[in-house]
Amino acid sequence: MDPLMLDGNAIAGLLQEVFAVEMTTAIGTCNTCGAADRVGALRVFRGAGIVMRCPHCDNALVTIVEDGPRVWIGFAGIRTLQVTI
Amino acid sequence: MTWRVAEVVKVVPETPRVKTIAFDVPGWPGHRAGQHVDVRLTAEDGYQAQRSYSIASVPDGTRVDLTIERLQDGEVSPYLTDELRPGDRIELRGPVGGWFVWEPAQGGPLLLVAGGSGVVPLMAMIRARTAAGSNADTRLLFSSRSWEDVIYRDELERLRGDGLTVVHTLTRSQPSGWTGYARRVDAEMLAEVGPSPTELPRVYVCGPTPYVEAVAEALVQLGHEPHRVKTERFGPTGG
Numbered sequence: 001m002d003p004l005m006l007d008g009n010a011i012a013g014l015l016q017e018v019f020a021v022e023m024t025t026a027i028g029t030c031n032t033c034g035a036a037d038r039v040g041a042l043r044v045f046r047g048a049g050i051v052m053r054c055p056h057c058d059n060a061l062v063t064i065v066e067d068g069p070r071v072w073i074g075f076a077g078i079r080t081l082q083v084t085i
Numbered sequence: 086m087t088w089r090v091a092e093v094v095k096v097v098p099e100t101p102r103v104k105t106i107a108f109d110v111p112g113w114p115g116h117r118a119g120q121h122v123d124v125r126l127t128a129e130d131g132y133q134a135q136r137s138y139s140i141a142s143v144p145d146g147t148r149v150d151l152t153i154e155r156l157q158d159g160e161v162s163p164y165l166t167d168e169l170r171p172g173d174r175i176e177l178r179g180p181v182g183g184w185f186v187w188e189p190a191q192g193g194p195l196l197l198v199a200g201g202s203g204v205v206p207l208m209a210m211i212r213a214r215t216a217a218g219s220n221a222d223t224r225l226l227f228s229s230r231s232w233e234d235v236i237y238r239d240e241l242e243r244l245r246g247d248g249l250t251v252v253h254t255l256t257r258s259q260p261s262g263w264t265g266y267a268r269r270v271d272a273e274m275l276a277e278v279g280p281s282p283t284e285l286p287r288v289y290v291c292g293p294t295p296y297v298e299a300v301a302e303a304l305v306q307l308g309h310e311p312h313r314v315k316t317e318r319f320g321p322t323g324g
Contacts, residue, residue, distance in 0.1 A: 003294050006318050010137060012181040013123040016086050024184035040184025041315070 006044040008052065014064070015039065018071060021085055031079035033057035088125060088176045089113070091149065093169050099236045103202060104166045105141060105152045110177065113147045116140055118209040119186035119289070119317075122149065122179035126161060136161045139206035139291075139317075140180060143216045149177075152236065154202040185317045187287065189214055193221030193248075194280040198270065198300050200228045200292025204236050206317060207291055211244060220248040222286075226278045228270050228296070230257040252278050270296070272303040282308035287315075294318040 008015075008024055015023035024040030035056040042061065043053040049065035054077065061077040075081070091108035098104050121139045142150035155166040169175070187195065187210045195214075197207040204227055214223060229235045232255060245251045254266035254274065266274060280286045288309055290300045297318045304314050 005294050005298075007185075007316055009121070009182050009185050009317050010319075012121070012183075013086070013137065013178060016181055022181075022183040024182045038184050040182065 002045065004045060006046065008039040008042040008044055010044050010046075011050060011052075011064070012040070014050075014066070014071075018073065019083065021083060023083070025084070027082040028052075028061060029079040029082075030054040030057060030059050030061060031077055032059035034079070036082075086178050086181070088178045090174050091177045093171050093173045093175075094148070095171060096169060099152060100234050102166075102234070103152060103154045103236050105150055106165060106169055107142075107148060107150045108175075108177070110147050110149050113149060114180075115144045116149070116180035117183075117186045117188055118143065118213040119206045120180035120182045121206070122151070122177045123181065124151070124161070124165070125176040125178075126164060127176070134161050137181075139209065141205050141209055141212075143209065143212045152202065152205045152208075185289065185291075185315050187213070187289065189217035189219040189221070191287065192219070193223055194284050194286040195221060195223040196275075196278070196280060196286045196288045197223065197225045198275070198288070198290045198292075198304075199225065200270075200296035200300075201230070201234070202236060203290075203292030203296070203317070203319065205291070207289055208237050208240075210289070211241075211249065214249070215244055222248050222280065224250045224252065224278050224280065226252050226254070226270060226275065228254045228256060228292070231255055232258075232260045232263075250278070270300050270303070272306050275300070275303055276307055282310070285310075285313065288313055289315050289317075291317040292319070 012024045026039045029036045045051045052062040059077045063074040065072045091110045094109050095107040121137050125135045127133050138151045141152040153165050156162045199207050241251045259267050297316050
Protein backbone atom coordinates (compact mmCIF):
# COMPACT_ATOMS: atom_id res chain seq x y z
CA MET A 1 0.00 0.00 0.00
CA ASP A 2 1.33 3.39 -0.98
CA PRO A 3 0.70 5.95 1.79
CA LEU A 4 0.52 8.66 -0.88
CA MET A 5 -2.42 7.05 -2.63
CA LEU A 6 -5.62 9.11 -2.82
CA ASP A 7 -9.06 8.66 -4.38
CA GLY A 8 -10.49 10.26 -7.48
CA ASN A 9 -12.33 12.64 -5.15
CA ALA A 10 -9.01 14.30 -4.39
CA ILE A 11 -8.78 15.84 -7.87
CA ALA A 12 -12.51 16.55 -8.28
CA GLY A 13 -11.85 20.30 -8.52
CA LEU A 14 -9.23 19.98 -11.24
CA LEU A 15 -11.35 17.53 -13.27
CA GLN A 16 -14.41 19.75 -13.00
CA GLU A 17 -12.35 22.69 -14.20
CA VAL A 18 -11.16 20.77 -17.26
CA PHE A 19 -14.39 18.98 -18.19
CA ALA A 20 -16.83 21.63 -16.91
CA VAL A 21 -19.04 18.95 -15.32
CA GLU A 22 -18.90 16.99 -12.07
CA MET A 23 -16.53 14.12 -12.87
CA THR A 24 -16.30 11.94 -9.73
CA THR A 25 -19.56 10.22 -10.70
CA ALA A 26 -18.42 9.67 -14.32
CA ILE A 27 -17.61 6.03 -15.14
CA GLY A 28 -14.25 5.04 -16.57
CA THR A 29 -13.63 1.63 -18.15
CA CYS A 30 -10.15 0.16 -17.95
CA ASN A 31 -8.81 -1.01 -21.30
CA THR A 32 -6.69 -3.70 -19.64
CA CYS A 33 -9.10 -5.52 -17.32
CA GLY A 34 -12.42 -4.07 -18.47
CA ALA A 35 -13.53 -2.98 -14.99
CA ALA A 36 -15.85 0.04 -14.91
CA ASP A 37 -15.57 2.37 -11.92
CA ARG A 38 -16.70 5.78 -10.81
CA VAL A 39 -13.88 8.25 -11.21
CA GLY A 40 -14.25 9.00 -7.48
CA ALA A 41 -13.26 5.40 -6.73
CA LEU A 42 -10.14 5.36 -8.92
CA ARG A 43 -6.73 5.54 -7.30
CA VAL A 44 -4.83 8.76 -7.56
CA PHE A 45 -1.10 9.23 -7.15
CA ARG A 46 0.43 12.67 -7.06
CA GLY A 47 4.02 13.31 -8.00
CA ALA A 48 5.41 15.68 -10.60
CA GLY A 49 2.07 14.97 -12.26
CA ILE A 50 -1.03 12.97 -11.43
CA VAL A 51 -1.62 9.34 -12.36
CA MET A 52 -5.04 7.72 -12.03
CA ARG A 53 -4.90 3.95 -11.74
CA CYS A 54 -7.44 1.15 -11.99
CA PRO A 55 -8.25 -0.12 -8.45
CA HIS A 56 -8.54 -3.68 -9.80
CA CYS A 57 -5.49 -4.19 -12.02
CA ASP A 58 -3.38 -1.09 -11.27
CA ASN A 59 -3.27 -0.13 -14.96
CA ALA A 60 -2.44 3.57 -15.49
CA LEU A 61 -5.69 5.01 -16.85
CA VAL A 62 -5.10 8.74 -17.03
CA THR A 63 -2.07 10.99 -16.61
CA ILE A 64 -2.35 14.69 -15.90
CA VAL A 65 0.42 17.27 -15.90
CA GLU A 66 -0.25 20.87 -14.96
CA ASP A 67 1.86 23.88 -15.81
CA GLY A 68 0.12 27.09 -14.82
CA PRO A 69 -2.92 27.53 -17.04
CA ARG A 70 -2.00 24.61 -19.32
CA VAL A 71 -2.94 21.01 -18.60
CA TRP A 72 -1.79 17.89 -20.48
CA ILE A 73 -4.12 14.95 -20.14
CA GLY A 74 -3.26 11.49 -21.43
CA PHE A 75 -5.88 8.74 -21.59
CA ALA A 76 -3.41 5.91 -21.94
CA GLY A 77 -5.48 3.23 -20.24
CA ILE A 78 -9.09 4.35 -20.57
CA ARG A 79 -11.34 2.47 -23.00
CA THR A 80 -14.36 4.73 -22.46
CA LEU A 81 -15.37 7.53 -20.16
CA GLN A 82 -19.10 7.82 -19.55
CA VAL A 83 -20.06 11.35 -18.59
CA THR A 84 -23.50 12.68 -17.70
CA ILE A 85 -23.95 16.11 -19.22
CA MET B 86 -16.03 26.88 -11.67
CA THR B 87 -14.99 30.22 -10.34
CA TRP B 88 -12.79 31.19 -7.43
CA ARG B 89 -14.83 33.09 -4.87
CA VAL B 90 -13.68 35.37 -2.10
CA ALA B 91 -14.54 33.90 1.30
CA GLU B 92 -14.51 36.04 4.44
CA VAL B 93 -13.79 34.54 7.83
CA VAL B 94 -16.78 34.96 10.15
CA LYS B 95 -15.68 32.90 13.12
CA VAL B 96 -12.84 30.64 14.30
CA VAL B 97 -13.74 27.89 16.77
CA PRO B 98 -11.10 25.63 18.40
CA GLU B 99 -12.25 21.98 18.31
CA THR B 100 -9.20 20.21 19.77
CA PRO B 101 -5.59 21.31 20.44
CA ARG B 102 -4.73 20.74 16.76
CA VAL B 103 -8.04 21.33 15.00
CA LYS B 104 -10.13 24.41 14.35
CA THR B 105 -13.38 25.11 12.57
CA ILE B 106 -13.28 28.20 10.40
CA ALA B 107 -16.64 29.61 9.34
CA PHE B 108 -16.70 31.58 6.09
CA ASP B 109 -19.23 33.79 4.41
CA VAL B 110 -19.04 33.13 0.67
CA PRO B 111 -21.14 35.54 -1.40
CA GLY B 112 -22.74 33.75 -4.35
CA TRP B 113 -22.27 30.30 -2.79
CA PRO B 114 -24.54 27.91 -4.78
CA GLY B 115 -25.13 25.48 -1.90
CA HIS B 116 -23.66 22.02 -1.39
CA ARG B 117 -24.36 18.42 -0.35
CA ALA B 118 -22.97 16.56 2.64
CA GLY B 119 -19.61 15.02 1.78
CA GLN B 120 -18.56 17.55 -0.84
CA HIS B 121 -15.41 19.62 -0.50
CA VAL B 122 -13.86 22.87 -1.61
CA ASP B 123 -10.50 23.82 -3.03
CA VAL B 124 -8.80 26.57 -1.03
CA ARG B 125 -6.21 28.83 -2.67
CA LEU B 126 -3.76 31.08 -0.90
CA THR B 127 -1.71 33.65 -2.79
CA ALA B 128 1.48 35.13 -1.33
CA GLU B 129 2.53 38.72 -2.00
CA ASP B 130 5.05 37.52 -4.59
CA GLY B 131 2.31 35.66 -6.47
CA TYR B 132 3.19 32.18 -5.23
CA GLN B 133 0.03 30.11 -4.86
CA ALA B 134 -0.74 27.06 -2.78
CA GLN B 135 -3.92 25.03 -3.12
CA ARG B 136 -5.54 22.35 -0.94
CA SER B 137 -8.85 20.50 -0.71
CA TYR B 138 -10.93 20.55 2.46
CA SER B 139 -14.21 18.83 3.24
CA ILE B 140 -17.17 21.00 4.10
CA ALA B 141 -18.29 20.45 7.70
CA SER B 142 -21.55 22.39 7.70
CA VAL B 143 -24.99 21.74 6.29
CA PRO B 144 -26.17 24.02 3.48
CA ASP B 145 -27.07 27.35 5.06
CA GLY B 146 -27.17 30.27 2.64
CA THR B 147 -23.70 31.65 2.01
CA ARG B 148 -22.15 30.07 5.10
CA VAL B 149 -19.46 27.41 4.67
CA ASP B 150 -17.61 25.87 7.63
CA LEU B 151 -14.30 24.03 7.18
CA THR B 152 -12.75 22.03 10.00
CA ILE B 153 -8.99 21.96 9.54
CA GLU B 154 -6.28 19.97 11.26
CA ARG B 155 -2.98 21.75 11.71
CA LEU B 156 -0.36 19.52 10.13
CA GLN B 157 3.15 19.91 11.50
CA ASP B 158 5.37 21.22 8.68
CA GLY B 159 2.28 21.82 6.55
CA GLU B 160 2.32 24.68 4.09
CA VAL B 161 -1.32 25.73 4.17
CA SER B 162 -2.98 24.33 7.30
CA PRO B 163 -0.78 26.20 9.85
CA TYR B 164 -1.67 29.46 8.13
CA LEU B 165 -5.39 28.64 8.12
CA THR B 166 -5.51 27.47 11.74
CA ASP B 167 -3.04 29.92 13.31
CA GLU B 168 -3.31 33.14 11.34
CA LEU B 169 -6.88 33.57 10.11
CA ARG B 170 -9.06 36.03 12.04
CA PRO B 171 -12.62 37.23 11.48
CA GLY B 172 -12.63 39.64 8.56
CA ASP B 173 -9.69 37.95 6.77
CA ARG B 174 -10.25 36.76 3.23
CA ILE B 175 -9.09 33.75 1.25
CA GLU B 176 -10.17 32.25 -2.09
CA LEU B 177 -12.15 29.07 -2.51
CA ARG B 178 -14.02 27.24 -5.25
CA GLY B 179 -16.65 24.56 -5.15
CA PRO B 180 -18.49 22.64 -4.08
CA VAL B 181 -16.69 19.76 -5.78
CA GLY B 182 -17.28 16.02 -5.84
CA GLY B 183 -20.55 14.17 -6.31
CA TRP B 184 -19.47 10.64 -5.44
CA PHE B 185 -18.60 10.75 -1.73
CA VAL B 186 -21.93 12.35 -0.78
CA TRP B 187 -25.00 11.34 1.15
CA GLU B 188 -28.38 13.00 1.21
CA PRO B 189 -31.07 12.31 3.81
CA ALA B 190 -33.47 11.13 1.07
CA GLN B 191 -31.11 8.20 0.38
CA GLY B 192 -31.87 6.87 3.87
CA GLY B 193 -29.96 4.23 5.81
CA PRO B 194 -28.67 2.13 7.23
CA LEU B 195 -25.49 4.11 7.23
CA LEU B 196 -22.07 3.08 8.51
CA LEU B 197 -19.64 5.97 8.88
CA VAL B 198 -16.04 5.13 9.74
CA ALA B 199 -13.77 8.04 10.59
CA GLY B 200 -10.10 8.38 11.41
CA GLY B 201 -9.17 11.70 13.05
CA SER B 202 -10.11 14.71 10.93
CA GLY B 203 -11.62 12.25 8.44
CA VAL B 204 -14.74 12.77 10.51
CA VAL B 205 -15.40 16.12 8.81
CA PRO B 206 -17.40 15.03 5.72
CA LEU B 207 -19.11 12.35 7.83
CA MET B 208 -20.13 15.00 10.37
CA ALA B 209 -21.66 16.98 7.51
CA MET B 210 -23.77 13.86 6.78
CA ILE B 211 -24.78 13.52 10.44
CA ARG B 212 -25.69 17.20 10.60
CA ALA B 213 -27.68 16.92 7.35
CA ARG B 214 -29.49 13.92 8.82
CA THR B 215 -30.39 15.90 11.94
CA ALA B 216 -31.40 18.98 9.95
CA ALA B 217 -33.74 16.86 7.82
CA GLY B 218 -35.31 15.23 10.90
CA SER B 219 -34.19 11.83 9.60
CA ASN B 220 -34.01 8.88 12.00
CA ALA B 221 -32.13 6.67 9.53
CA ASP B 222 -30.08 4.00 11.34
CA THR B 223 -26.65 5.60 11.44
CA ARG B 224 -23.53 4.24 13.15
CA LEU B 225 -20.40 6.32 13.49
CA LEU B 226 -17.22 4.46 14.40
CA PHE B 227 -14.69 7.16 15.18
CA SER B 228 -10.99 6.53 15.80
CA SER B 229 -9.03 9.24 17.63
CA ARG B 230 -5.68 9.26 19.42
CA SER B 231 -7.09 10.37 22.76
CA TRP B 232 -10.28 11.79 24.29
CA GLU B 233 -8.82 15.32 23.92
CA ASP B 234 -8.34 14.69 20.20
CA VAL B 235 -11.99 13.77 19.54
CA ILE B 236 -13.30 16.38 17.10
CA TYR B 237 -16.95 17.50 17.63
CA ARG B 238 -16.99 15.50 20.89
CA ASP B 239 -19.69 17.49 22.68
CA GLU B 240 -21.92 17.84 19.63
CA LEU B 241 -21.73 14.11 18.97
CA GLU B 242 -22.72 13.44 22.59
CA ARG B 243 -25.74 15.71 22.13
CA LEU B 244 -26.81 14.20 18.81
CA ARG B 245 -26.56 10.53 19.74
CA GLY B 246 -29.83 8.64 20.10
CA ASP B 247 -32.81 8.70 17.75
CA GLY B 248 -31.17 6.17 15.45
CA LEU B 249 -27.65 7.61 15.72
CA THR B 250 -25.03 5.46 17.46
CA VAL B 251 -21.60 6.95 18.15
CA VAL B 252 -18.76 4.59 19.05
CA HIS B 253 -15.27 5.86 19.85
CA THR B 254 -11.98 4.05 19.80
CA LEU B 255 -8.99 5.78 21.41
CA THR B 256 -5.78 4.39 20.01
CA ARG B 257 -3.00 6.07 21.99
CA SER B 258 -4.30 7.03 25.40
CA GLN B 259 -7.56 6.62 27.26
CA PRO B 260 -9.03 8.53 30.20
CA SER B 261 -9.07 6.62 33.48
CA GLY B 262 -12.08 4.36 33.71
CA TRP B 263 -12.42 4.16 29.90
CA THR B 264 -14.39 1.07 28.97
CA GLY B 265 -14.65 1.66 25.22
CA TYR B 266 -12.40 0.46 22.43
CA ALA B 267 -8.71 1.24 22.77
CA ARG B 268 -7.22 -0.18 19.58
CA ARG B 269 -7.11 0.44 15.86
CA VAL B 270 -10.27 -0.31 13.90
CA ASP B 271 -10.37 -3.95 12.81
CA ALA B 272 -12.85 -6.42 11.33
CA GLU B 273 -14.06 -7.56 14.75
CA MET B 274 -14.84 -3.99 15.82
CA LEU B 275 -16.62 -3.24 12.54
CA ALA B 276 -18.71 -6.40 12.95
CA GLU B 277 -19.68 -5.38 16.50
CA VAL B 278 -20.61 -1.83 15.55
CA GLY B 279 -22.54 -3.11 12.51
CA PRO B 280 -24.84 -2.93 10.61
CA SER B 281 -24.22 -6.35 9.08
CA PRO B 282 -23.49 -6.66 5.35
CA THR B 283 -26.88 -8.36 4.89
CA GLU B 284 -28.60 -5.08 5.78
CA LEU B 285 -26.82 -3.49 2.81
CA PRO B 286 -25.64 -0.36 4.59
CA ARG B 287 -24.13 2.54 2.70
CA VAL B 288 -20.60 2.75 4.01
CA TYR B 289 -18.42 5.86 4.02
CA VAL B 290 -14.82 5.72 5.20
CA CYS B 291 -12.63 8.80 5.56
CA GLY B 292 -9.21 9.27 7.10
CA PRO B 293 -5.49 9.01 6.40
CA THR B 294 -4.63 6.64 3.54
CA PRO B 295 -3.28 3.72 5.66
CA TYR B 296 -6.34 3.92 7.93
CA VAL B 297 -8.80 3.89 5.03
CA GLU B 298 -6.93 1.06 3.36
CA ALA B 299 -7.09 -1.11 6.51
CA VAL B 300 -10.77 -0.33 7.14
CA ALA B 301 -11.85 -0.90 3.53
CA GLU B 302 -10.02 -4.23 3.47
CA ALA B 303 -11.69 -5.33 6.73
CA LEU B 304 -15.13 -4.29 5.44
CA VAL B 305 -14.78 -6.34 2.26
CA GLN B 306 -13.48 -9.26 4.33
CA LEU B 307 -16.68 -9.02 6.43
CA GLY B 308 -18.75 -9.32 3.27
CA HIS B 309 -19.64 -5.72 2.45
CA GLU B 310 -19.91 -5.25 -1.29
CA PRO B 311 -16.99 -3.13 -2.52
CA HIS B 312 -19.28 -0.83 -4.51
CA ARG B 313 -21.22 0.07 -1.35
CA VAL B 314 -18.04 1.16 0.40
CA LYS B 315 -17.05 4.70 -0.52
CA THR B 316 -13.67 5.95 0.57
CA GLU B 317 -11.96 9.27 0.88
CA ARG B 318 -8.28 9.10 1.65
CA PHE B 319 -6.57 12.31 2.48
CA GLY B 320 -3.02 11.04 2.66
CA PRO B 321 -0.05 13.13 3.74
CA THR B 322 -0.71 15.79 1.12
CA GLY B 323 1.52 18.41 2.67
CA GLY B 324 -1.44 20.08 4.40
